[in-house]
Amino acid sequence: MAGRAVYAKGIAKREEILGAALAVVAAQGYRGASVRDIADAAGLSPAGLLHYFGSKEELFVAILQARDEHDLRTYADQDATAAFLAVIRHNASVPGLVQLYAQLAAAAGDPAHPAHAYFRERTALLEEPFRELFAAAQERGEIRDDVDPGWIVRTLRVLADGLQSAWLVDPGIDMPAHIEQFLALLRPLPATAR
Amino acid sequence: MAGRAVYAKGIAKREEILGAALAVVAAQGYRGASVRDIADAAGLSPAGLLHYFGSKEELFVAILQARDEHDLRTYADQDATAAFLAVIRHNASVPGLVQLYAQLAAAAGDPAHPAHAYFRERTALLEEPFRELFAAAQERGEIRDDVDPGWIVRTLRVLADGLQSAWLVDPGIDMPAHIEQFLALLRPLPATAR
DNA sequence: GTCTATACGACGATAGAC
DNA sequence: GTCTATCGTCGTATAGAC
DSSP states (O other): OHHHHHHHHHHHHHHHHHHHHHHHHHHHTTTTOOHHHHHHHTTSOHHHHHHHHSSHHHHHHHHHHHHHHHHHHHHTTSOHHHHHHHHHHHHTTOHHHHHHHHHHHHHTTSTTSHHHHHHHHHHHHHHHHHHHHHHHHHHTTSSOSSSOHHHHHHHHHHHHHHHHHHHHHOTTOOHHHHHHHHHHHTSOOOTTOO | OHHHHHHHHHHHHHHHHHHHHHHHHHHHTTTTOOHHHHHHHTTSOHHHHHHHHSSHHHHHHHHHHHHHHHHHHHHTTSOHHHHHHHHHHHHTTOHHHHHHHHHHHHHTTSTTSHHHHHHHHHHHHHHHHHHHHHHHHHHTTSSOSSSOHHHHHHHHHHHHHHHHHHHHHOTTOOHHHHHHHHHHHTSOOOTTOO
């Protein structure tokens, strides 16, 4: 069918633009990534680019959404905390993406910014299964039962986000090790200690 | 002396501009705060404003510096963790300032951005005394001695920064309570438990 | 649906007069 | 120290070609 072929081409072009945008951000930083630059890198006019994404801000949000979908596919079979750590570990190899994420996470404070709705949904969707997971781990006695699972999940998220911003400023920070230290703090003290 | 009067006027005008800039950010958000808007609010032309601060980015960094100095004066006499919590508590009443801080903390990932140097210095200066403080608390047995004081301090900073970004997206978050829960986790388990 | 060319208003910043 | 005038760049709306 002709309609399907055209549609498929649109999908492919969209992904090509997302890749070009990420490359420009990685090469020139978030500040230096103009719509014109990204359009050039994708072999398109600025107006052609905006035909797909509506605005620069929506384009950037679409990059994060594509990353989420990729991570979900890649780490779906693993244990949740292992997957979480794997994502953090992988992020240290894509500073451009981390910079984009940090910028949009800050911009999301403005309710009128497209990133606002994205982060609200993402947070709600991501936190729920993790909460149940930690509650189950508490019942198994694997982690302290005197802390609210909701607090644990929120802390992990906020810690990971803050760590990534801090890592951009000081790449010497070992993000996975930092997170693991926090997880270690949640384990109940052995009865034989002290 | 004439020289002194002129200098004093420059200082006063600088602070007036800082106040106007913060008011504009609070009213219109970080995105909506243009140099022209801020200059209007301060009763100045855009060029007149930039005479004092060089660039928009430096102006915003100057706001954070002024806040730091104010906080230092206000909470210097208190216990360090009490002061830390007091700042966090106060921040919940100035969302414009928090938004500005979150945006610049993300922008600091770019080494060419004025916020980069600011955050590097601030972090180094702030973390050192806190590290010694927690090390001392460990020797007194007030907090667990199996965690690195450097890790604690970095976690507190990163947690506070991340929490503020998250709070902008979801103002329902109780930032001080969240931090206090973390501090509670650092206390050694009582010997009588279990 | 896909895309280009053109144009517009707002932006941050600079030069130079006063 | 502060202005006006102006510059180049930005994001993006519009009109219309294919």
